[in-house]
Amino acid sequence: MKHPIQPENSLSEILEGKRKRRDALMLAVSLASPSELEGSAKRLKEVMRKPAGSRRQRIPPPEFTP
Numbered sequence: 001m002k003h004p005i006q007p008e009n010s011l012s013e014i015l016e017g018k019r020k021r022r023d024a025l026m027l028a029v030s031l032a033s034p035s036e037l038e039g040s041a042k043r044l045k046e047v048m049r050k051p052a053g054s055r056r057q058r059i060p061p062p063e064f065t066p
Helices: 011-031 032-049
Strands: none
Touching: none
16 A cells, blocks of 8 residues: 655745744643643653762774674
């Protein structure tokens, strides 16, 4: 079964879609209560925090075979 090929969006259509999504997000944030915003900020901070004692993992150099 073949899927129809979607025509590529023009730059103006892509930018319009981005603008609409940004506006929707800004509206959602402006309508959110302070407690909702605080809870979301705490969850983001927890996710972004590095685990205690974690170090950067070094990748060993590749092993070359003759």
